[in-house]
Amino acid sequence: MTSKKRVLTGYRPTGRLTLGHWFGNLLNMRELQEQYEAYYFVADWHALTSDWQDTHGVRRYTEEMVLDWLAAGIDPEKSVIYRQSDVPEVAELTMYLSMVAPMSWLERVPSYKEQREQITEKDLGNVGFFLYPLMQAADIVIVRGDLVPVGEDQIPHLELTREVVRRFNTQYGDLLPEPQALIAKEGARVPGTDGRKMSKSYGNAIYLSESEEETAKKVMSMVTDPARKLKSDPGNPDICPLHHIHKLVAPDPADIAEWDRCCRVAECGCVAHKKQLVEDLNAYLRDFRTRRAELAAEPGAAWDVLDRGAARVRPTVEALMGDVRRAMHIDAER
Ligand code: TRP
Numbered sequence: 001m002t003s004k005k006r007v008l009t010g011y012r013p014t015g016r017l018t019l020g021h022w023f024g025n026l027l028n029m030r031e032l033q034e035q036y037e038a039y040y041f042v043a044d045w046h047a048l049t050s051d052w053q054d055t056h057g058v059r060r061y062t063e064e065m066v067l068d069w070l071a072a073g074i075d076p077e078k079s080v081i082y083r084q085s086d087v088p089e090v091a092e093l094t095m096y097l098s099m100v101a102p103m104s105w106l107e108r109v110p111s112y113k114e115q116r117e118q119i120t121e122k123d124l125g126n127v128g129f130f131l132y133p134l135m136q137a138a139d140i141v142i143v144r145g146d147l148v149p150v151g152e153d154q155i156p157h158l159e160l161t162r163e164v165v166r167r168f169n170t171q172y173g174d175l176l177p178e179p180q181a182l183i184a185k186e187g188a189r190v191p192g193t194d195g196r197k198m199s200k201s202y203g204n205a206i207y208l209s210e211s212e213e214e215t216a217k218k219v220m221s222m223v224t225d226p227a228r229k230l231k232s233d234p235g236n237p238d239i240c241p242l243h244h245i246h247k248l249v250a251p252d253p254a255d256i257a258e259w260d261r262c263c264r265v266a267e268c269g270c271v272a273h274k275k276q277l278v279e280d281l282n283a284y285l286r287d288f289r290t291r292r293a294e295l296a297a298e299p300g301a302a303w304d305v306l307d308r309g310a311a312r313v314r315p316t317v318e319a320l321m322g323d324v325r326r327a328m329h330i331d332a333e334r
Contacts, residue, residue, distance in 0.1 A: 007036040007182065008145030010043035010084065010136075013061035017068040018205040019281075020198035023248055024187035026072045029079075032149065038079040039143055039313070042066065042306070045084050045091075045135060049128040050119070066302035068208055071292035082309030084139065089321045093138040094131060096324060100167045101134055101160075109133050110156050137161035140179045142320060143313050147182040155181060172327040175320075188248055191241035195223040209292050212282045219278045224270040231269035242270065246277050249284040 009029070017026070032038050042062045048055060062083060069081065084090055106112065112133070116124055136157050140148055150158055158181045165176045189197065192204025199205060206218055224242050228235040237243040237260045250256050259276070262268035295301045325331040 004035075004037045005146040006039060006144060007032050007147045007149060008039040008041075008140055008143060008179075009149050010041045010046065010139055011065065012043045012047045013058055013065050014047075014200060015057065015061040016064045016207045016209050017072075018190075018198055018200065018207055019245070020190040020192075020205065021068075022072070022208055023190050026069070026074070028149065028185055028187060029069070030073050033075060033078045036147065039145060040069065040074060040079050040081050041139070041309075042083045043139070046132065049126070049132045049135075050115075050122055050124060052126060052128065053123060062306075063302045064209075066305060067292060067295050070295055070302070070305065071288050072208070076305045076308065080309050080312050081305050082313055083306045086306065086310035087142065087313060087317055089317050090135065090138050090142055092321065093142050093324065094135045096328060097134050097137055097164055097168065098131065100171060101164045105160060105163065106130055106133060109160060111153060133157050133160050134164065137164050141165060141176050143316050144177050144320065145179050146177065148179050149182045149184040151184055172324075175323050175327055190248065191244050193218050193222045193241070195241045206281075208285060208288055212289075215282055215285070216278045219281065220271075220274050222274060222277075224273075225263075228270065232266050234266045235263040235270070237263050242273055242277055246273070246280065249277075249281050251280060251283070255280075 011025070029038070029040060042065060044058050044062055047058055047061070051058075066081065070076065074081065112130065115129075133156075137160065139145075140158075140161055148154075148158055148161075158179065162178050165178045168176055169178075192198035192202055193206065194202065194204040196202055196204060206215055219242075222242050225235040225237070225240045227233070240263070243256075243259065243263070246259065247256050255276075259268065259273055263273070322331070326333075
C-alpha cells in the first residue's frame with residue numbers, strides 16, 4: 001500500500017493542446033505526478049454532454065490530447081492515464097448518485113445556469129448536460145480520488161460532490177470517500193495572437209504540435225501594443241501580448257529586461273522582437289515536438305497507454321462498486 005494521496009483530474013478531449021494548456025495545466029500535471037499518485041483521465045462522456053449533436057471528433061481528439069500529454073512528460077509509469085468511457089461503472093455510479101441528489105442541488109450549480117444562458121449555438125437542454133456535475137462526482141469517487149486540482153470555476157462542482165457523497169454515506173453507510181479541492185497553483189495566463197485569452201474557439205491559438213513554420217507565421221502576425229504605430233513611437237510592454245509570451249519562453253530573463261527597455265525607449269521594433277520570439281518559442285517547444293512526432297509515428301501509442309490505464313483502475317473500481325451495490329441491495333446475492 002502506498003501512503004501517497006491520490007490526485008485526480010479529467011479533461012474533455014478538445015483536440016490538440018495549445019501553449020495556453022502548456023502553462024495553464026500541463027506543467028502543473030507534470031509536477032503533481034512527482035508528489036502524488038496522479039490519475040489523469042480523458043472525459044469523453046463529458047464532451048458528449050454538450051457536443052452530442054456532433055460527436056465525430058471525440059475519438060480523434062482523445063488520441064491527440066493523450067499524445068500531447070505524453071510528449072509533455074506526463075509519464076504513464078508514474079501517472080494512471082485512462083479514458084472515462086473505458087470505465088462504464090462511472091455511468092452506473094452516476095445513476096446511483098442521481099437517486100440521492102436533489103434536483104435543486106443540480107439546478108443551483110453556477111456553471112450550469114451560466115452555460116445554459118451564454119452558450120446559444122449548442123442545444124444544452126438535454127438531461128445529460130444537467131447531470132454533468134453528478135457524473136463528475138462519480139468520476140472522482142469511483143477511483144477514490146483524494147484531491148482534485150480545481151480552478152475557481154470548478155469549486156462548486158467539487159462542493160456538490162462532497163454534499164452528494166455525505167448524503168449517500170448517511171443513507172447507505174460510510175462507503176464513499178469525500179474528496180478535497182486542491183486549489184491549483186494559478187497557471188500563467190497566456191494571451192493568444194490577437195491579445196485575447198488563448199483559446200481554440202477564438203482562432204488565436206498556438207498549438208504545441210504545430211510546425212515551426214506555422215508558429216512563425218502566427219507570431220509574425222501577432223498583435224503588439226496597439227498605440228505603437230511606428231517604430232519611433234515608444235511602446236508599453238506591459239500590455240503587449242508578444243512580451244507576455246516571450247517572458248514565458250525566453251532562455252534568459254536578461255533578454256526580457258533588454259527587450260522591455262528598448263521597447264519603452266523606441267530603440268527596437270516589433271518586427272525584430274517577433275523574429276526573436278519565433279526563435280525562442282520554437283526552441284522552447286523543440287523537444288516536445290520531436291517527442292510528439294515520434295509518438296505519433298507509433299501506431300496506437302495513445303490507445304495502448306489508455307488500455308493500460310483502464311486495467312490499472314479496474315481493481316479499485318470493482319471493489320468500490322461491489323460495496324455500493326451490496327449497500328443498496330443491488331448485488332448478486334440470493
Ligand atoms: N469538468 C471538467 C471540465 O470541464 C472535466 C472533468 C470531468 C473533471 N470530470 C472531472 C475534472 C473530475 C476534475 C475531476 O474541464
